[in-house]
Amino acid sequence: QVQLVESGGGLVQAGGSLRLSCAASAGTFSATAMAWFRQAPGKEREFAAAISWGGDITDYGDSVRGRFAISRDNAKNTLYLEMNILKPEDTAVYYCAARRGAIRYRGEEYDYWGQGTQVTVSS
Numbered sequence: 001q002v003q004l005v006e007s008g009g010g011l012v013q014a015g016g017s018l019r020l021s022c023a024a025s026a027g028t029f030s031a032t033a034m035a036w037f038r039q040a041p042g043k044e045r046e047f048a049a050a051i052s053w054g055g056d057i058t059d060y061g062d063s064v065r066g067r068f069a070i071s072r073d074n075a076k077n078t079l080y081l082e083m084n085i086l087k088p089e090d091t092a093v094y095y096c097a098a099r100r101g102a103i104r105y106r107g108e109e110y111d112y113w114g115q116g117t118q119v120t121v122s123s
Contacts, residue, residue, distance in 0.1 A: 004096050009117030016086050016121075022079040022096030022114055029077040033103045035110060036070060036081045038092035038119075048094070049081060050103040057103060063089075086121045093118050 008020040020036070035050035047061045049070035058070055069082040079096050094117050097110035104110065 004098060004112055004114035006094065006096050006114045006117040009094060009119045011120045011122065012086055014086060014088055014121055014123050017082070017084045018086065018119060020081040020083065020094055020096075020117060020119070022081075024077045024079065024096075024098065029074065029098070032098040032100055032112075034070075034072060034079045035097045035099075035103070036079075036094055037097060037107055038090075038094045039116075040089075040092040043092075045095075045107050046092075047105045047107070050105070051079070052103055059103060059105075083119070086119075088121045088123045091119060091121050 003025045005023045006020060012018050031053050033050060033052050036048040037045050038048050039045045048064050049060045049068055051058045051070045051072055055072055067085045071080045096114045098112040099110045
């Protein structure tokens with residue numbers, strides 16, 4: 001059964017940092033591009049970051065570029081999102097997602113999703 005489980009969310013003050021993790025079942029992680037999306041209350045889902053299977057290609061949404069870093073450890077079947085210089089507007093539920101093949105930027109192109117982890121940034 002395909003499973004993605006996020007962890008690491010929480011409450012942090014503006015300017016602080018958090019590290020999210022996404023643990024994947026082995027069948028999910030193999031040969032997949034992975035991504036983080038986020039959704040704030042009343043807003044549409046937003047692309048945050050993506051990484052290729054080999055980790056050699058990464059890309060970021062404009063709102064997080066330069067502050068967030070995506071990485072993966074294929075030996076541990078785990079995806080990470082290091083979030084720095086957090087802002088109140090980063091408050092959202094963060095989801096990890098997986099798809100076979102190359103990085104994509106639309107959520108509709110991802111096949112597997114986690115349940116999400118809440119990140120709240122106080123001002």
